[in-house]
Amino acid sequence: MSDTVDDVDLPYDEDEASQQEKIQALEERLDVLESQNEEMRDKLLDANAENNKYQQKLERLTHENKKLKQSPLFVATVQEMNDEGVIIKQHGNNQEALTEVTDEMRDEIDPDSRVAVNNSLSIVKTLSSETDVRARVMEVTESPDVSYEDIGGLEEQMQEVRETVEMPLKKPDMFKDVGIDPPSGVLLYGPPGTGKTMLAKAVANQTDATFIKMAGSELVHKFIGEGAKLVRDLFEVAREHEPAVIFIDEIDAIASKRTESKTSGDAEVQRTMMQLLSEMDGFEDRGEIRIIAATNRFDMLDRAILRPGRFDRLIEVPKPNAEGREIIFQIHTRNMNVADDVEFEELAAEAENASGADVKAICTEAGMFAIRDERTEIRMEDFRNAWEKIQAENEDEEVSKTFA
């Protein structure tokens, strides 16, 4: 194989062989070389064919691998790892399953790890707690797009929220200098659709804080058995995103008065609430994290969460009065083509009992009435018709709730 053209031995004796002998020897050598060459070419062809085969196999496996990772995966938590395999519990249906894992994967996971599993419940990858939690229960917004100017009729409440949430984030030293602890948590309570979420978002926006929202009802109804862990995760995500405003909506779902019944569901809710209280209590140096909770059911709340050091600042967010409704009408019609005959003061007086969310709905619906009439200008009658329609819808909802 190492022969080169230069070091080739001649197959005859240069001085002794006759011309005839030289020719014959060379012809014999040529025959041998030709057959060797033939053999080599065959081998090369075989090797090429083999190479192609492996290449195709590789492509097929890569494709298969990609497909496995692309098809919808389910989220599960590792419960236990033993010689027989790994026991996982699927989120959502809470079903447990024993699955096998490769040695590499075994090194990556621990009990409590969150993992993604495919249809056959094989673990495809591990999930970092953050992506997982975000995707499942938390709404994390780096910079919410609500400002104080978007909120109408809540001057006093806004002032109080700014003092209790914004000041400690913006000027923590002032509290130190004065020698008082800033309020721990703020509880906003009042009817639905009055702007509680907006207030929390606006304060996060104003302080350049990350807004992290979690709904109490989802915690206990959707992720049964995981509430306490999710509360822990919530505070962990907040620490990673400082400054942050944690907003717990519908806190009554996890912090309602203890009931007599001792069903497992209740015990689970209790555990979730205990975790929340201990996170708040153990949060001495809260740093740049503020907590705002909201509820429509103040009467249902367990008083334990209202103790000093917990949600010790209560702010009522009521439905707007006529003046508030007028401002909210103005806010929501800022970008609308409103006719000259529209009187917001009159509308505000007529839409008695409307919440901020109702006023917003009236504006959108009035726009729809104009569109149906093939107009681009919205008239007073559109707003009136819209309010009638929304009232009727609200009544229907009440009726269906009563009979639900």
Ligand SMILES: Nc1ncnc2c1ncn2[C@@H]1O[C@H](COP(=O)(O)OP(=O)(O)OP(=O)(O)O)[C@@H](O)[C@H]1O
């Ligand atoms: N005071 C307000 N000023 C301007 N718009 C408002 C006001 N209150 C409510 N809205 C409108 O209603 C929508 C819903 O309000 P928001 O989600 O803040 O209410 P909420 O009090 O948190 O309600 P829920 O208790 O149902 O969660 C807002 O996105 C906004 O368009």
